[in-house]
Amino acid sequence: MATKLLIDAIRDTLFAEMRADDRIIVLGEDVGARGGVFRVTAGMIDEFGEERVIDTPLAESSIVGVAIGAAVHGLLPIAEIQFLDFIHPAMDQIMNEAAKIRYRSAGDFGCPLVIRAPYGGGVHGALYHSQSIEAIFTREPGLKVVAPVNPADAAGLLRSAIYDPDPVLFLEHKKAYRLIRDEVPENGHTVPIGKAKVVKEGSDVTIISYGMMLHESLAAAEALEAKGGSSVEVIDLRTLRPLDTETILASVSKTGKVVIVYEANKVGGVGAEVAALIAEEAFPYLDGPVMRVAAPEVPAIPFSPPLERAFLPNAETIGAALERLAAF
Amino acid sequence: MTHHDPGGVGTEARATAPTGLSDADLVRMYEFMALARALDERMWLLNRAGQAPFVISCQGHEAAQIGAAFALQPSKDVLVPYYRDLAMVLYFGVTPRDIMLSLLARRGDPASQGRQMPGHFGSRRHNILTTSSPVATQVLHATGVALAAKYRREDTVAWTCVGEGGTSEGDFHEALNFASIHRLPVVFFVENNGYAISVPQRKQMAIENVAARAAGYNMPGVTVDGTDPVAVYAAATEAVERARRGEGPSLIEAKVYRFTAHSSDDDDRTYRDPQELEAQRVRDPVARFRATLLEQGVLSEEQDAAIRSRITAQINDATEFAEQAPYPDPSELTLHVYGS
Numbered sequence A: 001m002a003t004k005l006l007i008d009a010i011r012d013t014l015f016a017e018m019r020a021d022d023r024i025i026v027l028g029e030d031v032g033a034r035g036g037v038f039r040v041t042a043g044m045i046d047e048f049g050e051e052r053v054i055d056t057p058l059a060e061s062s063i064v065g066v067a068i069g070a071a072v073h074g075l076l077p078i079a080e081i082q083f084l085d086f087i088h089p090a091m092d093q094i095m096n097e098a099a100k101i102r103y104r105s106a107g108d109f110g111c112p113l114v115i116r117a118p119y120g121g122g123v124h125g126a127l128y129h130s131q132s133i134e135a136i137f138t139r140e141p142g143l144k145v146v147a148p149v150n151p152a153d154a155a156g157l158l159r160s161a162i163y164d165p166d167p168v169l170f171l172e173h174k175k176a177y178r179l180i181r182d183e184v185p186e187n188g189h190t191v192p193i194g195k196a197k198v199v200k201e202g203s204d205v206t207i208i209s210y211g212m213m214l215h216e217s218l219a220a221a222e223a224l225e226a227k228g229g230s231s232v233e234v235i236d237l238r239t240l241r242p243l244d245t246e247t248i249l250a251s252v253s254k255t256g257k258v259v260i261v262y263e264a265n266k267v268g269g270v271g272a273e274v275a276a277l278i279a280e281e282a283f284p285y286l287d288g289p290v291m292r293v294a295a296p297e298v299p300a301i302p303f304s305p306p307l308e309r310a311f312l313p314n315a316e317t318i319g320a321a322l323e324r325l326a327a328f
Numbered sequence B: 001m002t003h004h005d006p007g008g009v010g011t012e013a014r015a016t017a018p019t020g021l022s023d024a025d026l027v028r029m030y031e032f033m034a035l036a037r038a039l040d041e042r043m044w045l046l047n048r049a050g051q052a053p054f055v056i057s058c059q060g061h062e063a064a065q066i067g068a069a070f071a072l073q074p075s076k077d078v079l080v081p082y083y084r085d086l087a088m089v090l091y092f093g094v095t096p097r098d099i100m101l102s103l104l105a106r107r108g109d110p111a112s113q114g115r116q117m118p119g120h121f122g123s124r125r126h127n128i129l130t131t132s133s134p135v136a137t138q139v140l141h142a143t144g145v146a147l148a149a150k151y152r153r154e155d156t157v158a159w160t161c162v163g164e165g166g167t168s169e170g171d172f173h174e175a176l177n178f179a180s181i182h183r184l185p186v187v188f189f190v191e192n193n194g195y196a197i198s199v200p201q202r203k204q205m206a207i208e209n210v211a212a213r214a215a216g217y218n219m220p221g222v223t224v225d226g227t228d229p230v231a232v233y234a235a236a237t238e239a240v241e242r243a244r245r246g247e248g249p250s251l252i253e254a255k256v257y258r259f260t261a262h263s264s265d266d267d268d269r270t271y272r273d274p275q276e277l278e279a280q281r282v283r284d285p286v287a288r289f290r291a292t293l294l295e296q297g298v299l300s301e302e303q304d305a306a307i308r309s310r311i312t313a314q315i316n317d318a319t320e321f322a323e324q325a326p327y328p329d330p331s332e333l334t335l336h337v338y339g340s
């Protein structure tokens, strides 16, 4: 098995599926000669041509809206939004159209569309190149939202997303692109949408996370265990909608303590839903409060390094939460 | 249509009538352009030295911006810029020190106290609206500023800038439509450098001139050679006067060229033939204007040398000033979320 960076796992999967299925087209800003601003689609236009790799005008509503039209008419479009921060002009198309087409037509139409978007902070991207606004989408029935950070998971989930009958928002952490490397199976492996993964087993406390915060969580868990503290179980949600309630509840019932870690604003984030789920379904097993470590209630991540650092949770702030929880 | 050719336009749009610019004005125009260029070059130096994580440039746009700026009155007109408008904001009163504080994300950066990336201008004191990254959102704000100015019976013109790429967004079209219906005192200034990052104009729109978009909204649309500040000044003055007379908005397209990569995060060699860039060098607006002024005897070599050393001193001062400025304190993170 080859080891790959996250970005290469995504790119290789796109290439493999485009070779295998000519219904797939890619459209977005700078996806052609430039190969995308992060280079995920590098080389694609040379192999597949301008008909399948479309450099769009700078207009996100058209990227998603046209992709919807193509999806309902036999193609499997993969739309790229250059940064998740710039998805807003397409919101009507995503929320009122893609997410509702199946329901409003009582199943007569489906919308097999993938929207890829880099998200996340820690890259000096400032207010508008760092946002983690996934929770806007996870509240939307009709949409699926995945956020893999492990390269094999990204490859497997991308393949599932492409052939899923419904619209999938595929979130790629831009800091992880060239930072996270792991083994990736060849031969068309898939990872089912809606399945979380226990990435580290433990018995005293559960951390539930995703994206780059998964890696901060793992670091916090290892630091705590190295000090002889609690044994920590770490779960990567991978899919943010639908949530894998089974894996979440099984772990929390075992450990009785949980910290949910995410880099989006705390209020109304994915962690709020996970916490509510645990409170409703696992209350008898809890030995302490359901805790969240997330970003403060400021609108976005500032540019200046000290402010960016102060915004993002990290292994230390997660560790502090683990220690507070250990006291219960 | 192939790649747009700024050299192919503007002969008819070039100022023929007296522009009302004195020789001193022309020299002042040149000094602003040269300052913007030199400041921009310094920002790249700092980027390469690892001191500035991000740079976005005005190189190639200076003549368009300064020609436009001279048609405005910074004391009462409102500028709604985009990230390339370094030369324009300098004319409106932003200083090289301000720019360097923003570049290095230091406390005291008047645009955002280090919160925004460099190039995201804004200063109430200077009548420059705060700006974001999502392209073309500002075009609607300028329209709203004009709506309020008209309502308040002010003699204010709103001037907004956007790249040709941004004219594909719905917000751009909605702004033009709204402004034209209400005959608002706003000028839409498109700095057309032929690229939206890597995407050439022919993949962005099926028209040769962005100015053609004006017709769909029943407002004047002109294309000018954006490497000639005097031509831009003439077109801008006409649009501003029209707005002040209450006759409504105008669209001006200035054809320019982008002499740098899109930003310091870009590598333009992946999509732009270096020969194309080299061929455009003859149209470098700063070098050309300098040559014109020298040739016309408006500027002397000695004057030019004095201007250049003044600029270098200003930029050295600004760089040192910003390097010594502190970063914001982490406690400032939560300030200014709400006003009360």
Ligand SMILES: Cc1ncc(C[n+]2csc(CCOP(=O)(O)OP(=O)(O)O)c2C)c(N)n1
Binding pocket: A029, A058, A060, A082, A086, A089, B084, B133, B134, B135, B162, B163, B164, B165, B166, B167, B191, B193, B195, B196, B197, B258, B262
């Ligand atoms: C809504 C939105 N989508 C995408 C981007 C990313 N982006 C930043 S600048 C740019 C290209 C802009 O091109 P143009 O408007 O021609 O201006 P130029 O940079 O050429 O001056 C893109 C795609 C953005 N900032 N906002």
Ligand SMILES: [Mg+2]
Binding pocket: B163, B164, B165, B191, B192, B193, B194, B195, B196, B197
């Ligand atoms: Mg452009």
